Amino acid sequence: MSAGRPGSGRGDPAPSRLRPRDTLRVAASGLSARPLRAVLSALGIAVGVAAMVAVVGISASSREQVNQQLRELGTNLLTVAPGQSFTGEEVRLPPESVDMVDRIPAVTDVSAIGAVAGAAVYRNDEIDPGQTNALAVNAARIDLLDTVGGTVASGRWLDEALAEYPTVVLGATAAELLGISRTDGTVGVWLGGEWFTVVGVLDPVALAPELDSAALVGWPAATEILGFDGSPSTIYERSDEAAIEEVQALLPATVNPEHPEEVAVSRPSDALAAQAAADETLTTLLLALGGVALLVGGIGVANTMVIAVLERRTEIGLRRALGATRAHVRRQFLGESVLLAGLGGTGGAVLGGIVTAVFAATRDWPFALPLWVLAGAAAATVLVGALAGAYPAARAARMPPTAALSSV
């Protein structure tokens, strides 16, 4: 770098040079000279990026919510139910199968319900027996609630004493369908030809949704009052997280040594996870729509840049006269375009983040915004800015300095 003194300028001059910081400064000055236009054309990009960020953010928050739920509920719950025999007959689990499952060393909790054959539950004894509302009557072991991770919405859960008497705890849906909200022991339901006192109503049970539409009575009461045969219809089992697969393999033969193939073992948390994954198709579609918005925004930026180059012929000429090379001019306009898109991208990312946060807050979801989304948004805007600016910048660089200066 030299600023030769007059008369000392012999020999080839050192090449023109524009420092990277100055390139940035020059590019930014072009935008700050017309702030409204810059903001408006950046807005197009911002909308696209905001849409994409919000879509991914909301979907991630939803997944995070499911994951959080799974963490709270645990993924170590397995259910065992009778399957079908080879000939299609209904099979039953032996009454002692619950105790047998308990003997598997890795098993920490086990409980069960048993379908009470022929019993149905009604609001009172005047109801037409056909109006069962598809509600099931199940005998429940008193350790059921802890094993499935359920909670009581009102009233209480069955204990040793209550389990002996005609008392019932209703699942959330069952209580709603029967129109029961009082659990103070003053309301009864007509169950299996007897009055049973409602002592509690459950919250919805995420890992055992079949309990929501069930009326649960104590195991001894079911046996004595309703003639329940003691055969469990579903066994719920929790084990050490690490031993799940081992337990899963052992369960059929433990429960029914003679016909292990007639035992169906499933993991309810898989269903929840699958439900979360099902959202992804929609997410992809919405993401593509956001991409279209980004593309439209990019066209807006290109349009702005083409106009800027036409309007600023004089400036281009002046810069060439000051010693700018074609590459300097090209970089200036390319930089301006990338900055413009970057401005929109940043605004859009912030906007998308806010939308995600508000959406998550209104649904009581945790806020989740993966870092790769922000990195992707940044990369996408730089790319869009570069593509949108490429042609206008090349055009500016090609402009002969004399034409640029004589146009005024």
Place this chain on the structure above:
Amino acid sequence: MSATTLAAEPAARPAPERRPVVELSGVHRRYPGTPPVRALDGVDLRIDSGELVGIVGPSGSGKSTLLNILGTLDRADEGLVRIDGLDVGKLGDGQLSALRARRIGFVFQQFFLTAGVTAVDNVADGLLYTGMPLGERRRRALDTLERVGLADRVHHRPNELSGGQRQRVAVARALVGAPSLLLADEPTGALDSASGAAVLKLLHELHDGGTTVVVITHDHDVAAELPRQVHIRDGRIASDEKAGGR
């Protein structure tokens, strides 16, 4: 502004050694058309370092084309063009840009200052493409603004300056890189006569300080004040007069 600030130590300045800054020989420039426009039609011209030359001619005479060729913004179709000893015809676009960045300063009739940017930053832009850091550019810009008598206007924006002041900022921008050749295209054209006279006085002072200055003008009164006048007409040099004195 005063002459003393510009030529502060005239006695200390060594006797200028004469060397050609501009050498044109048989330069032709035609523009396409029917018939083609012969903007320059065999121009021979030599301008030595330290000269103050007026290139005078009516509009359409080819003087703007000549300015563009001298400033390496345009190329001759034919003939030899040497600026500061360099054969312009053999230089690529990048080298011509380098030449403009470091050896040639431009002053335009319409000033072409950047709106909304202070005088000092406008002047510092004269060094933008030399790769000098901003701090150093500003420091030199301040010195140069002082030289053109605008030390008290450095933080003013163009719209806060008079026409004459704006043109002096533009002169400072052309001057800040200490160019071998200062080209002024109708520098007084957009100014009232008093401001115009002040700008011309400034150019004279720069000349006294050793800068080579070429003023392109159609105004004979402006030209009459310059020590050497090259009259151009129909793309040819009609006369080349040196006034006595300087």
